[in-house]
Each structure stands twice: as C-alpha cells, then as structure tokens.
Amino acid sequence: MTAESAREFEALETQAATLLDNFRRAGYEQVAPSILQPADIFLDEVGEQIRSRTYVFTDLAGEELCLRPDLTVPVSRLYLERHPAADVEARYCYNGPAFRFQPGGGRGAHPREFRQAGIECFGAKDRDGADREVVLLAVEAVRSAGLKDFRLRFGDIALFYTLLDELDLPERWRLKLRHYFWRPPAFHALLSRLAKGERPNGDGDVIALAETLHGQDPERAEELVAAYLETKHLPLTGNRTLGEIAARLADHAADLRADPLPKEVATVIDYYLAVAAPPLAAADRIAMIAKAAGLDLGPALHAHVRRFERLAASGLDLGTATFATEFGRSLEYYSGLVFQIEAGAKGTGAQGEAGQVAGGGRYDGLLARLGARAPVPAIGSAIHTERLLAAVMGAS
Numbered sequence: 001m002t003a004e005s006a007r008e009f010e011a012l013e014t015q016a017a018t019l020l021d022n023f024r025r026a027g028y029e030q031v032a033p034s035i036l037q038p039a040d041i042f043l044d045e046v047g048e049q050i051r052s053r054t055y056v057f058t059d060l061a062g063e064e065l066c067l068r069p070d071l072t073v074p075v076s077r078l079y080l081e082r083h084p085a086a087d088v089e090a091r092y093c094y095n096g097p098a099f100r101f102q103p104g105g106g107r108g109a110h111p112r113e114f115r116q117a118g119i120e121c122f123g124a125k126d127r128d129g130a131d132r133e134v135v136l137l138a139v140e141a142v143r144s145a146g147l148k149d150f151r152l153r154f155g156d157i158a159l160f161y162t163l164l165d166e167l168d169l170p171e172r173w174r175l176k177l178r179h180y181f182w183r184p185p186a187f188h189a190l191l192s193r194l195a196k197g198e199r200p201n202g203d204g205d206v207i208a209l210a211e212t213l214h215g216q217d218p219e220r221a222e223e224l225v226a227a228y229l230e231t232k233h234l235p236l237t238g239n240r241t242l243g244e245i246a247a248r249l250a251d252h253a254a255d256l257r258a259d260p261l262p263k264e265v266a267t268v269i270d271y272y273l274a275v276a277a278p279p280l281a282a283a284d285r286i287a288m289i290a291k292a293a294g295l296d297l298g299p300a301l302h303a304h305v306r307r308f309e310r311l312a313a314s315g316l317d318l319g320t321a322t323f324a325t326e327f328g329r330s331l332e333y334y335s336g337l338v339f340q341i342e343a344g345a346k347g348t349g350a351q352g353e354a355g356q357v358a359g360g361g362r363y364d365g366l367l368a369r370l371g372a373r374a375p376v377p378a379i380g381s382a383i384h385t386e387r388l389l390a391a392v393m394g395a396s
Contacts, residue, residue, distance in 0.1 A: 008389075012115065015145050015389055016095045019117040022141045023093035026133075028119050031092045033074035039066040045073060045333050045369060053101040067099035070331065072380055075120045076367055086372040089123040095385070111386060117141075118360070118382035122367070128303075130379050131337050131362065132311055138358050138381040139316065142341055146392040147357065150341050151320045154279060154308075155327030157181070157361075158336040159286075162300040163272055166290075169265050172258050177269070182332050191269060197260035205232075210249040221246040268293045275325040279308040282323035307337065329359055333369075336362035337379070343391035357391055358383040 020030060039056045046054070046069060055067040068074050075092050083090065095117040102112050119137060124130035142150065160181060164174050173194055180187040209228050213221045225246045229235075268289065275285045283305050290297040312318050329338045338361030360381025367376040 011389055011393075012385055015385055015392075016115070016117055018145050019141050019383060019385070020093060020095055022137065022144050023117075023119050026091075026119075026137050028091040028093035028121075031075060031078055031094055032096060033068075033071060033078045033094065035068055035097065036065050037068045037074055037077075039064040041077070041370065042066050042069060042073060045366065046070065046331055050100065050330060055099050055101065069100045070098050071096065071116050071118060071382060072120060072331070072333070072363070073366070073370070075380070076122075076370055076378070079120070079122050080367060080371055086123065086367055086374075086376045089125075091119065091121050093117075093119045115385040116382045117385050118380060120378065120380035122376060122378050124377055124379075127336075127362070127377055127379075128307060128310065130377065131307060132314055134360060134379050134381050135311060135339055136314055136316060138339075138341060138360060138383070141383060142358055142388060145388055147341075147343065147388060150343055150357070150391075151322070152316075152318070153327055153340040153342060154321060154323045155325065155329070155338045156304060156323075156336060157328050157334055157338060159297070159300050159304060160272070160325065160328075162297055163269070163290075163295065166295040166297065167265050167268060167293075169261055170259050172255075173261050176255075182328055182330065184326055188270075191261070191266050194261035195263045195266035206249070213246060213250045216250070218243060218246065221250060225249065268295075273326045276322055279318055279321060279323040280305065282325070283308075286325070329361060333363045333366040334361040335364050335366075338362070339381075343387070343394075355387065356384070357388045 024030060039054075042054055043051050043056070043066075050069050054069045056064065057066070058064050071094055075094060079090055079092070080086060082088075095115065097113050098116050099113050119134060121130050121134055124133075139152070161178060164177060167174075176190065177187070180190050209224070212224055216224065222242045225242055271289050272286065275282050275289075277285060283301055286297065286304075287301055290301070308318060308323075327338065327340070328334065329340065339359060340356050341358040343355065343357050358381060360379065362377075362379040364375050364377055367378060368374060
C-alpha cells in the first residue's frame with residue numbers, strides 16, 4: 001500500500017466512523033450482511049442498469065452467486081432471517097464494500113469495489129414519518145462528514161404510477177411503461193413508437209422467431225429459442241437464462257399484436273415527465289396537467305405536498321432542491337419517494353468525479369419478492385463514501 005493509499009484508507013475509515021456514529025445515535029443497529037449473495041435475487045430485483053454490471057460466478061457446488069452490487073437487498077434478507085413474519089419494526093445501519101463493473105475500468109470516485117455506508121428502516125407504519133427520518137438523517141450524515149455544498153433531487157415513482165392508473169390506456173402499455181420508466185431514453189423511444197402505432201424494432205429473424213413463440217408453453221418456447229441459437233451459432237452468454245430470453249421474445253410477440261397507445265395519452269405523459277422544479281412548485285404544475293387532462297391525482301398530490309411541507313418544517317432547506325418527475329434512480333425495486341444528494345451548488349449540476357454522493361428511497365414491495373407474506377413498509381439510503389470523501393476534499 002502506498003503512502004497515498006494509506007492516507008485515503010485512513011480518511012475513509014475516519015469518515016465511516018463519523019457516519020455510523022450518526023446512524024447509531026439515531027437508533028439504527030449496525031449490521032454486516034454477507035458479501036456473497038444468491039445471484040438470482042439480485043438479477044431479478046435490481047434492474048437492467050445494475051444487472052449488467054454485477055459480478056456473477058458459479059461456485060464448486062454449482063450454485064450461482066454474485067458479489068453484492070448494493071447493500072439494500074442483503075440487509076433486507078438479513079431482516080427476513082431475523083423476522084420471518086416481517087411484523088417487527090427494525091432499523092439497521094452498515095458500512096461495507098459493494099462491487100460493480102465500471103466501463104473503462106474503475107478509478108477515482110467510481111471504483112469497481114466501493115464502500116457504501118447506509119441505513120434501512122423496515123416495518124414503520126408511519127410512512128411519512130419514516131420518509132422524513134431517512135432523508136433528514138442522510139443529509140445530517142453527509143454534513144457531519146464535512147460536505148457543505150450540495151443539493152437535493154427528489155422524485156416519486158408512486159405518483160407516476162398513479163398517473164398511469166388514471167389514464168385510459170391498454171393495460172399492456174401501462175405495465176410496459178412502468179417497466180421502462182427506469183431508462184428514460186428507452187422510455188421516450190417506446191412512448192413515441194406506441195403513439196405512432198409503429199411495430200417494435202428489431203432484426204427480421206428475431207421478430208419472426210418471436211412470432212413463432214406466440215401461444216407456446218414455456219418449455220416449447222425454450223426449445224425453439226435453443227434451436228434458433230444453435231442454428232445461428234450463437235452462444236448463450238451474459239446473465240440471462242434460456243427461459244428469460246424466451247419470455248422476452250414472447251413479450252415482444254405480444255407487443256406486435258397490441259393496440260396503439262392513444263396520442264393524447266402520450267402527450268399527457270410527456271408533459272408530466274417534463275416537470276422539474278422546486279417540490280411545491282412542481283406539485284402546482286402537475287395539478288395543472290392533471291386538471292387539463294381530466295385526471296384525479298388528488299390523494300397522491302396531497303401526500304406529495306404534505307411530505308415536503310413537513311420536511312421544510314423539520315428544518316430541511318428546500319430552496320435548492322428539485323423535484324423531477326422523470327427521476328427514479330437506477331434500482332428498480334423503488335416504489336415511492338426517491339432522493340439523491342448531489343455535490344455542488346444549484347446551477348453547477350453534479351459536476352466532477354464526486355457527482356451523486358448519496359441516495360435512497362422507498363421500496364415497499366421488495367421484501368414480499370424476497371419471501372415476506374405481504375408488502376412491508378421499507379425505506380433506506382446509501383452513501384457512496386469514496387465520492388463523499390472526494391467531494392469534501394475537493395471543496396477544502
């Protein structure tokens with residue numbers, strides 16, 4: 001270890017001690033979930049953007065494992081191990097490594113092995129109170145580590161889902177738009193295509209294969225896909241199984257037969273996703289869009305306003321905060337409020353290597369997908385400690 005590396009390690013350890021002290025004083029129990037995790041859970045739950053960057057391998061017993069790409073899922077699994085009925089309120093904090101492939105190689109504030117210090121709150125029936133608690137604690141934690149110049153970005157996936165539920169559109173497209181929300185460029189390309197009634201893009205042979213899968217049972221669909229790959233001399237590579245490929249092609253075939261999305265519906269969605277303003281001003285704009293479209297977003301919008309009024313009353317300065325309707329973060333288990341702490345003052349963007357130093361959100365559906373009998377209220381936040389340290393050092 002070089003002298004510079006030793007100094008950085010010592011600085012990270014000192015910073016971690018400060019962060020964890022904040023979390024423990026707030027009533028969060030420190031835990032250390034396993035670094036090795038079942039690969040299928042992560043590949044199913046974290047979403048496309050993280051899935052493609054997860055280190056996956058098979059051990060000598062044939063079990064497919066991965067190096068954890070984040071700590072929320074491991075801590076959620078730990079909670080269920082301790083409380084299988086998921087009927088106990090619990091708060092955990094942690095500090096440890098996570099692993100993600102970084103295009104071009106890991107370096108600086110974006111290494112392939114990086115540390116996350118964070119908190120997870122499970123089972124709190126007062127969702128609004130838990131939302132405020134986690135946001136305020138994340139902000140206080142980065143401040144205690146020396147970050148003075150930052151801004152907040154918020155979003156709300158549940159509000160977008162409410163909009164989709166209120167719109168008159170085919171159920172297939174409602175589900176598809178939910179799925180694509182996490183990838184804005186792909187989402188807008190899909191929305192444009194649906195509004196124009198265009199057929200899905202793709203290789204002619206692939207579309208033909210997708211057509212042959214229509215109405216087939218899963219086993220037969222896998223056989224047809226395997227035969228196609230063998231004929232084309234294409235290896236089965238990456239993190240997708242034969243069954244997953246067949247399912248996606250069958251989904252593609254169903255798209256070919258679905259009705260187009262009404263253009264007026266696409267216009268409302270476009271207007272909604274263009275909103276980016278201070279939280280309460282954003283609520284006014286969303287209300288105007290909903291009223292013009294004849295939609296009732298009342299309860300969801302009231303919850304939005306109440307949340308930010310209470311955050312402001314708790315002392316959080318929302319003067320430089322932004323609520324962006326298109327903002328959802330990259331982890332697809334989120335289901336409600338999401339937020340991000342970005343280094344730099346308003347107007348500078350998240351420039352430089354530090355960029356986003358912390359983020360989090362509500363994920364009420366995740367524990368049910370991990371084995372709980374029903375959805376469990378849950379919200380958390382993680383701090384990328386190398387990025388935080390880079391931002392603090394860069395400002396000093």
